[in-house]
Amino acid sequence: MKAVGARLPRYDGIEHVTGRTTYVDDVRVPGTLWAKALRSPLHSAMITSFDASKAEAMPGVHAVITHADVPLLEYGHLSALGIPADEPLLAKDEVRYKGQPIAVVAAEDEETAMAAVEAIDIELDERTPLFDIRRAFDSDAPKVHQWGNWYTHFEGEMDRRQIRKGSVEDAFDKADTIVQGVYRPAAIEHVPLETQVALVVPEASGRLTIYSCTQALYFSMGVVAAHLQVPLNKLKVVGGTVGGGFGGKVDTASETMCALLAQKSGRPVKWRWTREEEFLCSSTRAPWHMEIADAVTKDGWILGRKMLTLHDSGAYGRFSPYGLTKHSFHHTGAYTIPNLEFDGYVVFTNRVPTTAMRGFGVTSVSFATETHMSRIADLLGLDPYEVRLKNANRIGDTSPNRIVYTDPSTVSVVKALAGGMDVELQPDYAAMTRDPREGDLLPEHLVGQMANPEDH
Amino acid sequence: MTQATEVLFPTSADEAVAQFGDGSGVTVVGGGTIVMPEITYGRLAPTKALVLSRAGLDTLDVSGATVTLGAGLPVARLAELAQDVKALAQCALNVADYEIRLQATVGGNLCAGEGQDAPRGDLQGPLLALDAQARSVGADGASTEPLEEFLGRRAGRLLLDVTFEKPAASAFAAIDYAHTHEYTVLAVSGVRTASGETRLAATGLAGFGTRLRSAEAAASDPERAGAAAVADVSLGDDALASAWYRERTLPVLVRRVLGELEESA
Amino acid sequence: MNLTVNGRTHDVESGPLATLLDVLREELGVTSPKAGCEQGGCGACTVIVDGEPQRACLTPVGALDGASVTTVEGLGAPESLSPLQQAFTHHYAAQCGFCTSGMMIAADAYLKRGGTDDREAIQEALAGHVCRCTGYVKIIDAVAAVARGDSFDLTVTAASAGMTNLGGDV
Numbered sequence: 001m002k003a004v005g006a007r008l009p010r011y012d013g014i015e016h017v018t019g020r021t022t023y024v025d026d027v028r029v030p031g032t033l034w035a036k037a038l039r040s041p042l043h044s045a046m047i048t049s050f051d052a053s054k055a056e057a058m059p060g061v062h063a064v065i066t067h068a069d070v071p072l073l074e075y076g077h078l079s080a081l082g083i084p085a086d087e088p089l090l091a092k093d094e095v096r097y098k099g100q101p102i103a104v105v106a107a108e109d110e111e112t113a114m115a116a117v118e119a120i121d122i123e124l125d126e127r128t129p130l131f132d133i134r135r136a137f138d139s140d141a142p143k144v145h146q147w148g149n150w151y152t153h154f155e156g157e158m159d160r161r162q163i164r165k166g167s168v169e170d171a172f173d174k175a176d177t178i179v180q181g182v183y184r185p186a187a188i189e190h191v192p193l194e195t196q197v198a199l200v201v202p203e204a205s206g207r208l209t210i211y212s213c214t215q216a217l218y219f220s221m222g223v224v225a226a227h228l229q230v231p232l233n234k235l236k237v238v239g240g241t242v243g244g245g246f247g248g249k250v251d252t253a254s255e256t257m258c259a260l261l262a263q264k265s266g267r268p269v270k271w272r273w274t275r276e277e278e279f280l281c282s283s284t285r286a287p288w289h290m291e292i293a294d295a296v297t298k299d300g301w302i303l304g305r306k307m308l309t310l311h312d313s314g315a316y317g318r319f320s321p322y323g324l325t326k327h328s329f330h331h332t333g334a335y336t337i338p339n340l341e342f343d344g345y346v347v348f349t350n351r352v353p354t355t356a357m358r359g360f361g362v363t364s365v366s367f368a369t370e371t372h373m374s375r376i377a378d379l380l381g382l383d384p385y386e387v388r389l390k391n392a393n394r395i396g397d398t399s400p401n402r403i404v405y406t407d408p409s410t411v412s413v414v415k416a417l418a419g420g421m422d423v424e425l426q427p428d429y430a431a432m433t434r435d436p437r438e439g440d441l442l443p444e445h446l447v448g449q450m451a452n453p454e455d456h
Numbered sequence: 457m458t459q460a461t462e463v464l465f466p467t468s469a470d471e472a473v474a475q476f477g478d479g480s481g482v483t484v485v486g487g488g489t490i491v492m493p494e495i496t497y498g499r500l501a502p503t504k505a506l507v508l509s510r511a512g513l514d515t516l517d518v519s520g521a522t523v524t525l526g527a528g529l530p531v532a533r534l535a536e537l538a539q540d541v542k543a544l545a546q547c548a549l550n551v552a553d554y555e556i557r558l559q560a561t562v563g564g565n566l567c568a569g570e571g572q573d574a575p576r577g578d579l580q581g582p583l584l585a586l587d588a589q590a591r592s593v594g595a596d597g598a599s600t601e602p603l604e605e606f607l608g609r610r611a612g613r614l615l616l617d618v619t620f621e622k623p624a625a626s627a628f629a630a631i632d633y634a635h636t637h638e639y640t641v642l643a644v645s646g647v648r649t650a651s652g653e654t655r656l657a658a659t660g661l662a663g664f665g666t667r668l669r670s671a672e673a674a675a676s677d678p679e680r681a682g683a684a685a686v687a688d689v690s691l692g693d694d695a696l697a698s699a700w701y702r703e704r705t706l707p708v709l710v711r712r713v714l715g716e717l718e719e720s721a
Numbered sequence: 722m723n724l725t726v727n728g729r730t731h732d733v734e735s736g737p738l739a740t741l742l743d744v745l746r747e748e749l750g751v752t753s754p755k756a757g758c759e760q761g762g763c764g765a766c767t768v769i770v771d772g773e774p775q776r777a778c779l780t781p782v783g784a785l786d787g788a789s790v791t792t793v794e795g796l797g798a799p800e801s802l803s804p805l806q807q808a809f810t811h812h813y814a815a816q817c818g819f820c821t822s823g824m825m826i827a828a829d830a831y832l833k834r835g836g837t838d839d840r841e842a843i844q845e846a847l848a849g850h851v852c853r854c855t856g857y858v859k860i861i862d863a864v865a866a867v868a869r870g871d872s873f874d875l876t877v878t879a880a881s882a883g884m885t886n887l888g889g890d891v
Contacts, residue, residue, distance in 0.1 A: 009810065009875065010810075010815070013813075013815065014799050014802070014810060015818070016810075016821045017797075017802065017805075017806040017809045017810055017815060017821060017825065018797065018798060018802070018806060019752070019753025019792060019822050021818045023819065025756065026746075026752040191851075191853055192853055193755070193757045193763060193817070193851065193852070194757070194817070195756075195757070241817065241818060242817060243818070243819030244817045244819060244854055274759065275758035275760060275762075275763070
């Protein structure tokens with residue numbers, strides 16, 4: 001291996017420092033029209049009337065698209081993973097989040113496009129929105145989604161991700177104490193320096209050339225093809241340098257809308273979001289609500305865990321069931337807990353739909369688990385490193401969904417952390433390794449969860 | 457929109473005054489830091505824009521104890537008053553960042569309308585404490601009045617300059633919202649005049665900057681003054697902080713400023 | 722009106738209230754200044770105007786008749802990189818690169834007014850520039866390196882680099 005550990009120049013390093021890197025907004029195609037969107041000003045409403053005729057007739061306006069212009073209006077980005085389609089590309093009869101796109105205009109310049117959006121007549125009948133995921137389960141909660149207020153299409157039409165292992169009742173019976181915690185990380189906006197942008201050029205051959213800021217070029221190609229109901233070979237997607245994405249540019253829809261406008265107008269169309277649009281209506285990392293109750297012994301063994309997770313998906317599903325699934329596999333964090341009762345729900349609210357962001361689904365549960373470990377140590381008067389090292393994943397332990405650990409790194413990481421913090425561990429803890437559990441490190445309650453319990 | 461706009465670039469104060477006229481239909485552009493985004497985002501479509509970049513209003517004049525700041529003076533240049541008017545220089549250097557301070561003007565900072573999401577007009581604080589006089593023109597002609605009165609009727613007036621006397625001492629204390637360039641959540645400015653009078657003013661309130669007269673009356677007792685200051689202001693929630701938070705931190709800033717003024721006695 | 726950009730003088734056709742950013746990007750095809758927020762808050766549009774760094778998105782071009790503007794393209798070219806450009810490359814101060822133009826303009830101005838390798842002073846000078854990728858440390862490293870007068874070897878490639886031992890047990 002010659003590359004690992006070597007100082008390699010970035011392939012785009014010289015371009016960056018000389019201002020020559022080409023981002024989508026730097027591509028110049030003669031005749032390009034500017035796009036602007038009409039977005040819902042309300043969190044939840046029925047659309048009772050809509051008239052774009054004044055906008056369409058405005059000089060300099062070349063096309064206006066609405067839901068009626070989309071050959072396949074609803075396409076599930078992760079339908080290959082079993083998540084059904086639920087979200088219209090452009091709103092039809094109702095709006096479910098503030099900023100939801102209703103129509104998009106393509107005009108000669110930005111000002112004309114903005115004026116055309118203003119000229120669209122629309123009437124909205126406001127409804128009571130739902131923002132608190134905890135309230136979503138109340139019988140009198142506003143109904144957000146056609147499936148109800150939480151996702152019901154996990155395998156076997158389950159309405160939650162459920163993990164059961166061992167016997168949580170036994171664990172709670174045997175515990176010296178129960179340690180509880182509630183963890184509620186807030187939404188985070190990605191704030192890439194480059195706002196969402198797409199440029200679509202209609203070619204004489206009938207193909208579309210798409211310049212997109214997507215982080216997932218082939219994925220987006222599939223999305224455009226599905227909405228437009230065209231074969232993939234009709235599309236040429238030119239990816240390039242993304243000005244920051246962090247997960248927020250995997251569910252882009254701007255290229256699909258520009259493609260429709262380019263087809264309708266016969267001209268290249270560019271849509272560059274403003275920073276205000278990014279903040280108000282681009283997808284965010286989800287807010288979460290996690291409740292953990294651990295059955296623990298006074299010397300710091302975690303016998304069992306009960307956990308409830310609510311994940312705020314916003315107005316539509318997008319990738320949330322996938323994020324929650326990953327979350328559920330990791331709900332014991334870097335530690336081995338043999339008796340588990342986990343239930344996780346993807347909950348719908350009238351927020352902007354949430355999406356991936358670095359560590360999608362797992363950063364939330366890492367935050368909760370680690371904070372909870374410290375809480376356990378604090379309440380029991382134990383050393384936080386020792387509590388972690390004791391319960392750390394080892395070779396032969398199994399994860400919540402019964403994956404056997406063959407190469408877990410908890411022990412070496414916790415020891416390196418102690419070293420970095422100038423904390424001297426007690427000798428028996430300093431000597432710990434990830435070798436399979438035995439002796440004092442294999443109390444009765446951990447035997448059953450081993451990969452080969454009969455060997456112990 | 458911008459094609460239909462008449463854009464004027466007066467090259468002297470007199471020309472600016474003449475072109476401003478009675479102010480009706482005129483959008484004044486100082487450095488552009490506040491007005492240009494409004495135009496870009498389509499929220500402002502001026503019919504007549506008066507751009508002051510060449511009007512010669514960027515003066516900083518010190519004559520003995522009297523200081524006059526032209527409305528077009530870049531905020532950054534207030535650093536030149538660090539020796540004589542510490543609070544004003546500190547306040548100015550606390551605004552935004554290096555580039556914005558070079559482009560933003562004293563006039564723009566004083567005359568900007570109240571911010572919707574965050575307070576504006578940081579310089580109102582020290583200039584109110586200095587009891588600055590504002591010289592302006594508008595529909596009812598030219599006038600010079602206390603800044604406090606000017607702020608109440610600044611819409612429709614063209615500010616030309618502000619004048620104040622150098623204080624014996626001044627102090628400035630602020631709470632910033634931590635960020636790459638910090639936003640000022642709440643700030644208190646204090647001045648002790650040559651004749652021994654203490655003046656206090658705050659920004660970061662609901663509405664524009666305000667004198668803290670109840671606090672001034674109790675200035676010899678910083679604890680009492682801090683508590684009294686709350687009665688002088690109207691507080692609001694915004695994107696930076698809540699009224700609740702500001703109510704609890706205002707007395708702290710008042711005490712700090714009075715303490716600093718005491719120390720420089 | 723006339724505007725000199727990176728040494729070339731142009732006759733500007735856009736109206737006087739057009740932003741300098743739009744004039745540079747759309748009319749003159751100079752695309753290194755970026756539209757990161759169009760409100761002056763992110764710094765990505767910053768260019769040098771008559772020797773000082775300025776937000777192009779906040780500047781009505783009519784205020785700049787006869788002015789001289791420098792963008793990153795004017796700081797150096799691939800075949801002749803300025804020390805600052807070399808430093809940014811060597812120190813990996815750019816990841817996605819979108820903030821880089823603005824950062825370099827601010828850094829260039831800082832160094833030209835005698836800025837030192839004091840990290841707090843560099844941070845203060847760059848306070849108007851947001852980066853979401855790097856965490857800022859390497860940007861400050863790069864600017865400090867230029868202030869100190871470091872030289873940079875940009876010829877390192879995978880072939881010439883030996884393997885290194887990462888150390889520690891895994």
